[in-house]
Amino acid sequence: MRDTVLVGESPAVGTGSGEDAAIDVRRLLMIHNPTAGGRRARRLRAVVARLEAHGIGVTVRPTGRRGDAEEFARAADPADVDAVVAAGGDGTINEVINGLAAHAEAGRPLPLGIVPMGTANVLAAELGLTMDAERIATAIAGGRLTMIWPAQANGRVFSLMAGVGLDARVVERVDPRVKRLIGKGAYVAETLVQLATRPDHRYRVTLDDGEAQELASVIVAKGHFYGGRFICAPDARLTEPELHVCLFPRGGRLNALRYVWGVTAGRLSRFPDYRVVTARRVRIEGPAGDGLFADAVQGDGDVLARLPVEITLTGWRLPVLAG
Ligand SMILES: Nc1ncnc2c1ncn2[C@@H]1O[C@H](COP(=O)(O)OP(=O)(O)OP(=O)(O)O)[C@@H](O)[C@H]1O
DSSP: OEEEEEEOTOOOOOOOOOOOOOOOOOEEEEEOOTTTGGHHHHHHHHHHHHHHTTOOOOEEEESTTTHHHHHHHOOOOOOSSSEEEEEEEEHHHHHHHHHHHHHHHOOOOOOEEEEEESOOOOOHHHHHHOOHHHHHHHHHTTOEEEEEOEEEEEEEESEEEEEEEEHHHHHHOOOOHHHHTTTTHHHHHHHHHHHHHHHOOOEEEEEESOOOOSSSSSEESSSSSETTTEEOTTTTTTTTTOOOEEEEOOOOOHHHHHHHHHTTTTTTOTTTTEEEEEEEEEEEEESSSSSSTTTTETTEEEEESSSSSSEEEOOOOOEEOOO
């Protein structure tokens, strides 16, 4: 474990090495969340048309409810498809990655493709993908693979980040209908509600074989973007086998407000009490069952687990068609 130097407002960076390889893309399963990001159906049609113009056969399967995307990805047969494309937001992509975990664990990894259609599209940004249909299709059709190294929280896989404390409570409480109406503003509104009402919770955090420390909030990052284009762990990379653990030690409303401001204003690195450290294993214990959603663990923007949680890297890497 080593301390990481912080740079609050570092510019967007790529994914690093990742040992790129390429595959021949002929047949795709595209899993589409029709409720994601205000229903951007036109973008989906444009991407599919361009993929077909490349001679690629695309089977689109719309999800009907939460859980479908994971099930569809798990059921995908590598004999029938060359890759599975997630058309949706980070929540849908996360489900697809959890479905693809079964293939990767069995030693027959199916590559992931992405059509970003969500509210924040953090994974797409992390991979340097744009919202342009032509470029999305080219990234998928080109077949170039970036190997990313996901992590897991109590066995549930995430690729971007997991969080405990204020951000997990916001993720758990945010109303999907408000999110559909006002997009990212729903998270801002819910953060304000949580800041106004939250009692002061403390979590016990153990990094690798170190001593437990008490903290107000923790974010375990695999990517360097957070909640859109904010940066908490500037050196975190999807392709690296390392967890970057962001430690928010001080409790109380004023400190919570200060941390929120630090994240959104890019000032975290100047806080003397804020630290990012690297680890291979993170254990978090804390308030459970108090009915106030204090024990939620968010991963990639959805509640993935409950405390206590053990966060580690997965034993496998995931190939991603990232252009
Ligand atoms: N057909 C569906 N109906 C309802 N929920 C769904 C459906 N398909 C997927 N979901 C769930 O909806 C949640 C949100 O979807 P998703 O993340 O794709 O879009 P978003 O919320 O607009 O984007 P973002 O994650 O970038 O904020 C995910 O947790 C996903 O599991």
